[in-house]
Amino acid sequence: MTISQPHEAQAYWVTDKGRGELRRESIQTPGPGEALVRTLYSGISRGTERVVHEGRVPVRVAERMHAPHQEGDFPGPVKYGYLSVGVVEEGPEEWLGQNVFSLHPHQDLYVVPVKELTRIPETVPARRAVLTGIVEVAINAIWEGGPRLGDRVAVVGAGLVGGAVATLLRNFPLGRLELVDPDPKKAKLAEAIKVDFAQPKDANNDCDVVFHCSGTDDGLKLSLQLAGDDSDVVEVSWFADKDVTLPLGEDFHARRLTIRSSQVSVVAKARRHRRTNAQRLALAVEQLKDPVFDIFLTGECRFHDLPAAMIDLFGRRGSGFCQVVAYPKPEE
Template sequence: MPHIVQFPEPGRVELVETDAALLTPGAVRVETWYSGISAGTELTAYRGTNPYLNATWDAQQRLFVPGRPSFGYPVQGWGYSEVGRVVEVADDVVSLTPGDIVHGIWGHRSDAVLPASTLEWRTLPSETDPVLGTFARVGSIALNAVLAADVRLGERVAIFGQGVIGLLATRLAALSGGRVYAVDTVASRLSKAAELGAVETIDASREGGAGAYIRTLTDGGADSAIELSGADRALHEAIRSVVVEGLVAASGFYQGGAAHLRLGEEFHHNRVRIVASQISGVPVGLGGRWDQPRLVRTVMDLILAGAVDAGALVTDIVDASDVADVFARLDSGDPGILQAVLRFDAAPERSR
């Protein structure tokens, strides 16, 4: 029987059996090898804080409407960083064949049936470490944030939050020619940020705040900032860190209120611009040239070429049956975890 990860209630996650999907025309069956956990998003299901669990998303009005939740527990199929092997194709599919290695979005499940058109451009060379494919989505989120912050050659960009996506953003901003000031509270993550190209690393807990310190280091402020921790205090410090009329890309998934975000202070007096960066769309002004497939292709080309060492961010590869343990560690804020990856039974032995 195939298996799928589900959240039966807040604070619990488990691997359970599920029915195998039928192969339909135009589709392929994929056996999952690896599935990356996106801690920020998935902890909202684990903790019960995701807005979809408490309100209805009205797609026409583009509003969350209080009342009946969009979905409830048990929550199944979360995850958007999967890699696997094509094991069966429909009779009308010619773009993929059994044995092809593909990456995509089908959730933490051991078996998936997907349209071939969504995977035919997401193949991996056979000699590639397949775990690298789990970075396509999180890398796209990081690249989208860098584009939203309008990072340019020689400009200074402060990046708040050096988790997996923040570290990827640090590397991508450095590759774009930006001078990156990386901010976090975890020393090991700041060390990794320096390895990835940050010119300065800053402890977010320093007295006086990271924002004021960055203004001192840069003699007036960063040109832009990216906030990826999802903490309102960090967003406030990001606003404090930029120049007059500077740009802040708010890219974290913020939960609850924002008691530490005080818009009457630097935001108001420095006329700071805040833009939201969210993976469902590219920044305004780039829509004619960029879309989600281009984000994915760009990131994966850089990873496969070795310009972005995504593999160095993998700290934990665990059997899917141990999903409860790894979520408990993520929920506790274990500083030793960067990228955790679930390994399903079909996964081959890794060569690196």
Template sequence: MTPPARAIVIDRPGEHRLLTGPRPEPGPGEARIAVHAAGICGSDREVYDGTRQPEYVRYPVTPGHEWSGTVDAVGEGVAPALVGRKTVGEGIRPCLACDRCREGTTSLCTSAYDETGFTRPGAFADFLLAPARLLHPLPDDTDLRAAALLEPAAVSAAAVLAGEPRIGDRVAVVGAGTLGLLAVQLLAAYSPGELLVVDPRVSRAEQALAMGADRIRTPEESRAVRGRFDLVVETAGAPSTAQDACLLARRGGRTVLTGMFEPGAEGIDPVHLAVSQLTIRSVFGAPSSAWSFAVRALAAGLLDPAPLITHELPLTGFGEAIGLVGSGDPAVGKVLLTP
């Protein structure tokens, strides 16, 4: 007899339950994935707290957009050879018909927002259904625990690609959270002339030294090197970090904003922007090209997300896990649920 499948369901903000029922069956074009691990991020905490904008969540919902697993079954029209493959998958479900999708920038799809873990059932479950076209199969020897972080790695990859790093560039990364530390690893592969990490949490920033950074500074200390860097990648989303990132860039330099800013964040000085002739890019989510970049970097050994994982809990520990993510404890890195 097939054992039942479990899933965390958030019925409304602050209320969740462990639902048990039959395994979901893949429809045409879909694959069913046996989830190995799923990461919890700040946006999942927003769903739980009810602070995510209403158009970006649909209750009741099973969260979980950062995940890894193995294809367990496929629906009509999907190659049977996919069964048994280790995989990760894109969460945003682009229409593939609008102008932005047709030019390859699928993260800018102009159709209605639709994403696994927010408007569709996600990976805080034993099994997940996903469109097969959004899967990125992995090499057989891939560490699925580390691969669960490929979703944030794809966002960091999108930021790195947007910044167009060049060999020998002086590079700064503002923020030593998950996105920042993953960006450091990817940027280190370009052999920068200098790679600085800026974060007020010295213990977190020190992790970057083992991942390719040359040195670390607090935001206050970084004022002494303003105007020095060819490329600055901002990943923190703190009130002052967009402005700080622009001030770190040299005249004619490049700045990429990746953090999720709250209303009231300090703006970028338009006089400084114009006089310094800065190039500013922003990143939200990741197109398919960035996913492919991150998957290749993992397979090549240039990216290792595993050291960022600090806690692993079962599905029944969801309440504790979501509390860790919102605790503000600098000792809490990436938290995984392992069905």
């Protein structure tokens, strides 16, 4: 293990509703089984991080929604984030120089146990690897839904998570796969990942599995309409503090449908006894060897501009997916 003096780091903190700042902190030399990671890129997950940025995490589930390396409590001040890619600069010899993914907040330098790092294959660019945590969410949802040979599947909501779910499912031997979204511009995404696209009025029904990823009442209502008798709707969205209104007297009750939650903090029940969170992350980063995932990287800002970039990102509507945060090199 290499030895060095303590370092100074900077991290992004949500300080108030709609506001954040970079704060300095001291980083100690890594101990046994730990690594010092210098961040190359991090990613902003628009859905979840918007909820945190706006102080909308429900009190009832605040503890459950803690990110692995979060500091502070909701609504804030809180250091939050979970899409970080960096290079190991100090630690066990076999880890030195390795590009790694970590479920760590936006921070330029940090120390974590090596068991909480995921090695990034040389064939996966570091910038693309920020999507590891998003692909992990998609894998968990697919394990939850368990689509079978010849199944008719719909993914409702062509955002970052819905797009990732559809991208993975396009390689399955399905009878039908359709990406559904009210925004006709999302047809470009469907074309890029080579899956069928439909707006709600044109979507096919009688599905064996529907993955709902839109985060809207209308999207969940549509998912119930598209699901076939006795089938499952896998709810991947996080509504946070939003109330949801559904017509449960219609399709849900009459056709004996099931709405099943998929939440990434634990492995889906169908695989929970045979897969660990670390194995799920390792599988996720392997999927990123496919360059098609670059389509989900839509925008970049510099780390030092992150407080302003967060306000700008969440203050406007748009069809972007994952905003990348680029960190300065040591010589900068």
